[in-house]
Amino acid sequence: MFTSLRRPSSSTVMVTINGQSVPAHAGQTVWAAMALAGQTVTRQAALSGEDRSAFCAMGVCFECMVEIDGQPNQQACLRRVTEGMTIQTQNITEHSGAQNHGL
């Protein structure tokens, strides 16, 4: 599993990931917070519905799209956690009405 290399003295913020309130290090990426919380599914594939997860972790592949504070299509590997942030696995498929999500 994933382990943080940050020192324990780093300041902590609370975020909610798929309904679970978890502590995260201030300044760490949303993807890192998700991985450390054991929630590695970022979205479902639009056509097949298969679970997807971060791949490149550097803003290139777009596999890490999540919904943050109600905004879909946010790259979890680039966004940094903030106090009170709400993160949801994104579930925009051909059957969920992509037009309702601004796509």
Ligand code: FES
């Ligand atoms: S994991 Fe590739 S863009 Fe985020």
